[in-house]
Amino acid sequence: MAERKVHHLSLALFLGCLGFGSWMAATSRLELPPILFGAAVVAITHLVTVPAPSGEHLYLGIGAATAVAFLVDDPAALLGTLSLGMALTYLILIARRTRSMSVRSQYLGEVTALMAFASTVVVLRQPSGYSSDQHGLVLAIVATAGIVWFAVRAMARSLVGLEREDLSARFLWLLALEDWAVIVSLFTAGALFGLAWEHMRWWAIPLALLPYAFSHLAFVRYNNTRVTYGQTIRALAQIPEVAGLATPGHSERTASVAVSIARDIGMHPDEVSELEYAALMHDIGRITLNEPAILRAGYTDEDLARWGAQIISEAPFLEKVGELVREQHRPYRSIGEERDETVPLASKIIKVASAYDQALHDQMLSPVDALELLHLGSTYDYDPDITASLRRVVGARGDLEMLS
Numbered sequence: 273m274a275e276r277k278v279h280h281l282s283l284a285l286f287l288g289c290l291g292f293g294s295w296m297a298a299t300s301r302l303e304l305p306p307i308l309f310g311a312a313v314v315a316i317t318h319l320v321t322v323p324a325p326s327g328e329h330l331y332l333g334i335g336a337a338t339a340v341a342f343l344v345d346d347p348a349a350l351l352g353t354l355s356l357g358m359a360l361t362y363l364i365l366i367a368r369r370t371r372s373m374s375v376r377s378q379y380l381g382e383v384t385a386l387m388a389f390a391s392t393v394v395v396l397r398q399p400s401g402y403s404s405d406q407h408g409l410v411l412a413i414v415a416t417a418g419i420v421w422f423a424v425r426a427m428a429r430s431l432v433g434l435e436r437e438d439l440s441a442r443f444l445w446l447l448a449l450e451d452w453a454v455i456v457s458l459f460t461a462g463a464l465f466g467l468a469w470e471h472m473r474w475w476a477i478p479l480a481l482l483p484y485a486f487s488h489l490a491f492v493r494y495n496n497t498r499v500t501y502g503q504t505i506r507a508l509a510q511i512p513e514v515a516g517l518a519t520p521g522h523s524e525r526t527a528s529v530a531v532s533i534a535r536d537i538g539m540h541p542d543e544v545s546e547l548e549y550a551a552l553m554h555d556i557g558r559i560t561l562n563e564p565a566i567l568r569a570g571y572t573d574e575d576l577a578r579w580g581a582q583i584i585s586e587a588p589f590l591e592k593v594g595e596l597v598r599e600q601h602r603p604y605r606s607i608g609e610e611r612d613e614t615v616p617l618a619s620k621i622i623k624v625a626s627a628y629d630q631a632l633h634d635q636m637l638s639p640v641d642a643l644e645l646l647h648l649g650s651t652y653d654y655d656p657d658i659t660a661s662l663r664r665v666v667g668a669r670g671d672l673e674m675l676s
Contacts, residue, residue: 282376285383286362293355300348307353310340314357315364318382322458322488323495324451326541331378333361334421334455335462335484337386341414342466347394354390358383385425392417411463418459422452442538450541457487502549509552517558519633522626527551530618530625532665533658539617547618550596554622556580557597573601596622604655611655624658639666 297307317336321329337354344350361382365375396413426448465480472479509527512518530551534544557580560566581598584590599619605611624646631642643663650656 279376282362282379285380286359289355289362289383290359293352293357293359296348296352296355300352301346302344302349307349307356310336310344310353311356311360314340314354315360318357318361319364322454322491324454324491325494326447326450328378328451330451330454330458331382332458333357333382334386334389335458337389338414338418338459338462339466339469339480341390341393341417342410342463343469347397350393351390354386358386381425381428384428385421388424389417389421392420411467414463414466415459418455422455443535443541443544446538447541454487454491457484457491460484505549505552509556512555512558515559515562517561518555519630522629522633523552523555525629525633526554526622526626529628529662529665530621532669533621533625533661534618536661536665537657543618546593546596547621549590550593550600550618551622551625553580553584553593554597554600554626556583559583577601600626603652604658605652607652620655620658624654624662627654628662 293311297304300307314333314336318331318333320332322332324330337357340353341350344353362379365379368375393413396416426445429444429448461480461484464483465476468476468479506524509523513520513522527548531544531548534547539547555576557576557578560576560579561571577598577600581594583594584597585594596616596618599616600622602612602615602619602623604615604620604623627646627649628642631637631645632639635642635645637645643659643666646654646659646662647656650659
């Protein structure tokens with residue numbers, strides 16, 4: 273149902289961009305070939321992406337749109353160029369990935385944001401009546417439109433994701449805001465080209481692309497480092513399982529459920545990343561059970577959590593992750609108090625996610641029975657707000673529907 277709705281919306285926006293862009297091009301003072309050339313540039317740059325901190329890939333099209341805003345004085349020509357550019361973008365994207373819902377969702381966000389950008393430029397330029405040679409005023413107007421584009425894109429991306437019940441609008445909004453550094457570099461490259469074109473002509477292309485190329489490389493390397501870092505942590509998290517000290521796949525499943533809960537309740541993306549690492553390595557303390565002396569002396573869940581935290585904290589960058597692992601064994605409240613505020617939210621999530629996976633795979637309970645077991649333990653052990661979120665996550669995954 274959601275996929276069909278996104279498909280229909282994206283198709284309607286494509287037709288709207290095509291019709292509106294054609295009308296604007298026909299009524300503009302600019303000749304048709306330059307408008308079509310600008311639209312083609314906007315569409316082609318939407319084929320190039322750069323990895324962003326949010327985990328998504330941003331299109332370079334907004335850089336081209338920024339340059340167009342500097343170079344085109346006529347409002348109708350500007351709107352026509354960008355509208356036709358987004359119409360061509362739809363055709364190209366769908367031709368490359370015909371059945372991808374994510375591509376259509378991204379297209380919805382891009383079109384909405386770009387039309388907000390163009391409209392802001394047109395509205396702000398009317399009282400000022402600027403021309404392209406008034407560089408300071410042009411820069412101020414385009415910068416304001418860029419801020420509008422950024423906010424509208426983040427809002428559109430958060431609303432488009434609402435068809436998934438396990439993703440909160442707050443999380444999606446915060447995730448979209450994470451990409452500000454990449455977006456600034458795209459706007460800067462487009463503005464640099466637009467300002468330099470009058471004086472340098474085609475030499476403005478390398479002038480704008482060279483600085484951006486270094487930024488692009490930095491973003492790619494950052495993304496590759498983050499991916500490699502995550503792969504390393506996943507490999508380390510499997511040590512207790514390979515040694516037969518934990519249920520195979522428990523760490524991955526716990527991390528997956530924990531991340532879904534965190535997204536459902538709207539945690540900050542940076543906190544979600546720390547939670548994911550902590551959930552992956554929450555059983556790392558079990559490698560100490562290879563020591564016969566420890567087995568003879570006995571141990572508690574608190575001991576395992578503390579030993580795991582000590583191992584993780586050997587890496588200074590993971591000190592916060594180690595603290596979350598250290599606190600995972602604690603109940604969310606004690607006798608005589610409503611809630612223990614000293615227990616980190618992420619630790620409470622790990623406790624619930626781990627218990628749910630153990631109920632499924634160690635005790636062989638159904639999802640419904642596993643949830644009921646956690647609800648019974650919500651008096652002290654499991655935070656009822658977290659277990660309620662878990663029920664929403666499990667429901668969104670369809671596990672409860674399969675049993676009904």
